[in-house]
Amino acid sequence: MTGCQPLLQLSGVSKTYADNTVLDALDLTIYDGEFLTLLGPSGCGKTTVLRIIAGFEKEDQGQVMLDEKDISILKAEHRPVNTVFQSYALFPHMTVYDNIAFGLIMHKVPKAEINDRVLEALRMVRLESFAQRKPHQLSGGQQQRVAIARAVVNRPRLLLLDESLSALDYKLRQEMQIELKRLQRQLNITFVYVTHDQEEALSMSDRIVVLNKGKVQQIGTPREIYETPVNLFVARFIGEINQFDGHVVRRIDEKHVEVVAEGADWVVQTDYPFVANDKVHVLLRPEDVRLTKPELASNTVHIEGHIHECNYKGKTLDSYIRLSTGTNVIASEFFDEDDPDFDYRLGQKVALQWITGWEVVLPYEQTI
Amino acid sequence: MNKQFNQFRFWAIGLATSWLALFVLVPSLMVLVTSFLTRDADFLIQYKFSLEGWKSVFDPTFIALLWDSLSMSMITAVICLAIAYPFVMCLMSLPKRWRGIVLFLLIVPFWTNSLVRIYAIQFLLGKKGLINEALQFIGLIDKPLDMLYSQFAVIFGLSYILLPFMILPIYSSMERLDFKLLDAAKDLGASASQRLMRITLPLTLPGIIAGCLMVVLPAMGMFFVADLLGGSKHALLGNVIKNQFIQTRDWPFGAALSILMILLLSFMLWLYYRATKMSNREGGINDSNF
Numbered sequence: 001m002t003g004c005q006p007l008l009q010l011s012g013v014s015k016t017y018a019d020n021t022v023l024d025a026l027d028l029t030i031y032d033g034e035f036l037t038l039l040g041p042s043g044c045g046k047t048t049v050l051r052i053i054a055g056f057e058k059e060d061q062g063q064v065m066l067d068e069k070d071i072s073i074l075k076a077e078h079r080p081v082n083t084v085f086q087s088y089a090l091f092p093h094m095t096v097y098d099n100i101a102f103g104l105i106m107h108k109v110p111k112a113e114i115n116d117r118v119l120e121a122l123r124m125v126r127l128e129s130f131a132q133r134k135p136h137q138l139s140g141g142q143q144q145r146v147a148i149a150r151a152v153v154n155r156p157r158l159l160l161l162d163e164s165l166s167a168l169d170y171k172l173r174q175e176m177q178i179e180l181k182r183l184q185r186q187l188n189i190t191f192v193y194v195t196h197d198q199e200e201a202l203s204m205s206d207r208i209v210v211l212n213k214g215k216v217q218q219i220g221t222p223r224e225i226y227e228t229p230v231n232l233f234v235a236r237f238i239g240e241i242n243q244f245d246g247h248v249v250r251r252i253d254e255k256h257v258e259v260v261a262e263g264a265d266w267v268v269q270t271d272y273p274f275v276a277n278d279k280v281h282v283l284l285r286p287e288d289v290r291l292t293k294p295e296l297a298s299n300t301v302h303i304e305g306h307i308h309e310c311n312y313k314g315k316t317l318d319s320y321i322r323l324s325t326g327t328n329v330i331a332s333e334f335f336d337e338d339d340p341d342f343d344y345r346l347g348q349k350v351a352l353q354w355i356t357g358w359e360v361v362l363p364y365e366q367t368i
Numbered sequence: 369m370n371k372q373f374n375q376f377r378f379w380a381i382g383l384a385t386s387w388l389a390l391f392v393l394v395p396s397l398m399v400l401v402t403s404f405l406t407r408d409a410d411f412l413i414q415y416k417f418s419l420e421g422w423k424s425v426f427d428p429t430f431i432a433l434l435w436d437s438l439s440m441s442m443i444t445a446v447i448c449l450a451i452a453y454p455f456v457m458c459l460m461s462l463p464k465r466w467r468g469i470v471l472f473l474l475i476v477p478f479w480t481n482s483l484v485r486i487y488a489i490q491f492l493l494g495k496k497g498l499i500n501e502a503l504q505f506i507g508l509i510d511k512p513l514d515m516l517y518s519q520f521a522v523i524f525g526l527s528y529i530l531l532p533f534m535i536l537p538i539y540s541s542m543e544r545l546d547f548k549l550l551d552a553a554k555d556l557g558a559s560a561s562q563r564l565m566r567i568t569l570p571l572t573l574p575g576i577i578a579g580c581l582m583v584v585l586p587a588m589g590m591f592f593v594a595d596l597l598g599g600s601k602h603a604l605l606g607n608v609i610k611n612q613f614i615q616t617r618d619w620p621f622g623a624a625l626s627i628l629m630i631l632l633l634s635f636m637l638w639l640y641y642r643a644t645k646m647s648n649r650e651g652g653i654n655d656s657n658f
Contacts, residue, residue, distance in 0.1 A: 056551055076554045089552035093570050102566075103556035154556065 005032040006068075007190050008053065008158060013062035015048055015214075022048045024214040025062070030158070030192060035184050037193045037201040040211035041237065046194045049211075050160050053192065055079045066157065077106075082151035083160040086167065088143045090135040096122070096146050097131040103154040121153040124183065141172045145179075152187055161193045165200065177204055198238045202226060210234050232365050235283050242289065242329045244282040245364070248274045259361070262303045262325050270361040279364035286332035288358040291319065291344075297351035304351055305329065307344045319344055321352060396630070403623035413619050421620030425628060430608070437605040440519060441587035444526040445580045448534035451527075452579065456538045457568075471539065474532055482529050486596050489525050490516060493597070517599035525593045530586060534579035541575025542568075574644045581640050585633050605629055 008030040015023040022045045030036050038046040051057040052064065055076030064072050071079055082103070091099050100121050104114045122128045125145035135143055144164065151159055161180075165173045181204055184191050195201055201208050202222040210217040210225060210233075218225060218234045229235035232243070246261025257274050259266050261282050268282060294304055309320035313332075321329045329352060344350070406418040424430060459467055477485070492498050493515040500512040515521055545568065553563045569576075591606035598604075603611075609629070612622030 054555060056554070076551075077557045077559060081555075083552070083555045085548055085552060087546070087548055089546065089548040091549060091552070091567065102553070102558075106553075106557035106559075106562060150556070 006030070007032040007066065009063075009065040010049070010052075011063045011065070013049075013052060013059045013064065015045070015052065015057065015060050022214050023052075023059070026214065026216060028209060028216065028219075030190060033188055033190055034206045035181070035191045035193065035204060037195060037205035037208045038211055039195060039198060039201040039208050039237075040217075042196055044211040045214040046196075046211050047162060050083070050162050050192065050194050053158065054081055054083050054160055080157040081160060082154050082156040082158075083162060084144075084147045084151050084164045086163040088135075088147040088167075090143055090146055090150070092135055095132050095134060096127065096138070099135070099146055100150045100153050103150065107154070117153055121149040124152070124186070125149045125179075140168055141176065144168060144176060148180075148183065152183070152189060156189060158190045158192060161191060163194055163196070166195070166197070173200070180204060202238070210237065212237075227360075229283070229360060230362075232281060232283075232362060235360065235362070240286050240330055240332075241360075242284045242286065244284070244327065246280055246282055248276055248278045248280060250276050256356075257361075262323055262327060264301055264303050266301060266359075267356055268359050268361050269357045272361065272363060274361075274363075281362045281364060283360040283362065284354055284358070286318065286330040287316075288354050289329065289331035289333075290353045290355070291321070291331050291333065291350045292353065294349055294351045297353060300353065302351040302353045304349060307346055307348045307350060310344055310346065317343070319350075321350060323352070399623045399626050402619055403621075403627055405620050407618055407620050409617075412617060418620065421618070421622075421624040424618070424621045425624050433603060433608055434605060437588055437603065437608070440523055440526070440602070440604065441584045444523050444530060444587050445534070445583040447523065447527045448531050448583050449576065449580065451531060452534040452538050453576070456535060456542050459539065460542055471536075474535065478532060483592055485529065486525055486593055489521075489528065490596055493521050493524070516597065517601070519598065519602045521597035522594050522602045522604075525597045526583075526587045526590060529590070529593065530583045533582040533586070537578035537582060538572060538575040541572040541578075545571050577640055577643045581636050585636060588629065588632075 006029045010026055010028040013023055013026045013028075014021070026045075026049065028049070038049055040046045048057060052059050055071075055074060055078075059072065063070060066080070091102065094102070097118055100118045101114050104117060109117070118131075119128070122131055125148060127142060127145055127149070130138065130142065130146075135146065138146065144167075147164070165176050165180075168176060177200060180191070180193075193201075193204065202225075205222055207219060208222055208225045209219050212233050218230045220228075225234060226238055229238065229241075235241045235243075244261040246259045246266075249258040249260055249265065251257050251274065252267060255269050255271070256267055257270060259268050259280060259282060261280075266282065274280060292302075294302075303323055303325075305321040305323040307319050308322050311318040311320075316332045316334055319331045319333070321331060323329060331352070402413060403421045404417055404419070405421075406414040406416040407420060408414040459470055462470065490497075494500070495512045495514075495516070497516070499515070500509075503509045504512065549567055549571070550563050553567050558566065588604055589606035591604055591610045594602055594604045594607045605625070609622050609625045612618045612625065616622075
């Protein structure tokens, strides 16, 4: 799916509004045919990146190269890039057909070809029978599909999607996620998707770019982002994570160090060149936490704590544990259908462990 | 409590209704009846059925007059539109805070009585008016231009008085326009002029129609503008009506004209109602931006 041909390159792109630096010397390469997601909290600059690529905003500094040509000077209407807006921005006075044909008419495509292409686009989003409707006669999901058809009918080099699913309800959003993936494979167009929804990002993307405060925090596959976050921001933003602060006692071998955290000695796996006394964060996903009865764990390294809240989540049981050191931990466990006793009493004492290698160790960051 | 409220409602609605009935409905009916009566030199009207008043309405000289009045009003509307639309587009590019201030400044002069302002225009356009004096001073013309007491002067005055009535409806429709749509059109390859023709104009059409009606309708009736700036030659429908009652003393004809004007205005209002209803139905307002 991911070609190795760079399609779009942003280099040193900066954007400042008044005193507010929205993008800070951003570098980003987008490859031909990939599904790239820009993920970050609101105000991280992700929409600005999109608007700069589309040509709605002009970067203060830096370069935007498409197919190795500088497109900074190109107006939005002349860029081979199309956008699916968050609010869809369908033309309310035009039919679905005319909405989709708009871009083709603007580009002076011959009439006969326009008709063929519009019908093809309608088929693709499964709205053939809605061609003569007005946008307000469609449901949210249908409007969304018209917006996508209106953009892809122009066969852009790059399709930009600005939080395009956020207005839909949960169920519909999931259907549209699958639909979008299908379209992207079928059309073989590069998609750049902007979202603040990490679940959406993980399930759809070939690569995710995590942004915060106008800077790229990490670029990688969904798996890399989730399993090996490079800093606390990424670790905390994607999924939930438990954080133990500690320090290195000694190095064991090339891949392992001994760490003291939460009053226990742990052997942890890491690629960082930590030496003794380095302060570190040990991070652990809730689903990687193992809870056992204290008496069963007495021979191995563990931390003890008390259950102070249990949340039944359907698939999983989320337990909130307060460690003796005062740190709060979340553990997310799948139900074991063979174990009828699988449940915790509030206040019950448990031992917390994990399998070495499942944790993430990061250098200490000055944070709140 | 409930009884009191009911009483209040009775009086509030009753008072307004009787006021309208007494001072609008009854006089209108009287005008309607008058239009079918006979003219009388001494007592103004005779209570005898006659179609003379309505016959005069279809007199060719009067039809020409009506056409003259209508065309002046429509030219006024076109001029107002040509000024107002670009003005509103510029206004929209200002920050929201400034828009209110500009609109306020626009309205301030209209707190002055319009009659007073028409006198001012008389001074401005006259043979020894400011414009002629200035043009002569810089040597552009040798003798003063004949601007006053012309169709030009009437249209000038009407346009000046009625411009805000064009600007405000256009502004309110432009304010409702979702600017994301213009981004979308740009994204799809529409140039600035294509965006104007295909997105902005069609979507602000209700405002344009409303503005035109709000200019044309009063323009037909503003007799004092024609009196002061047009002299005797360039009359509006309002002047003709006024003359029938006050000078010619042909009440049935004046009444018939009044009824005709009411019908004409109602027809235009009905057109406007249809146009806005249609555009409301078709132009679903997109408010899902957050």
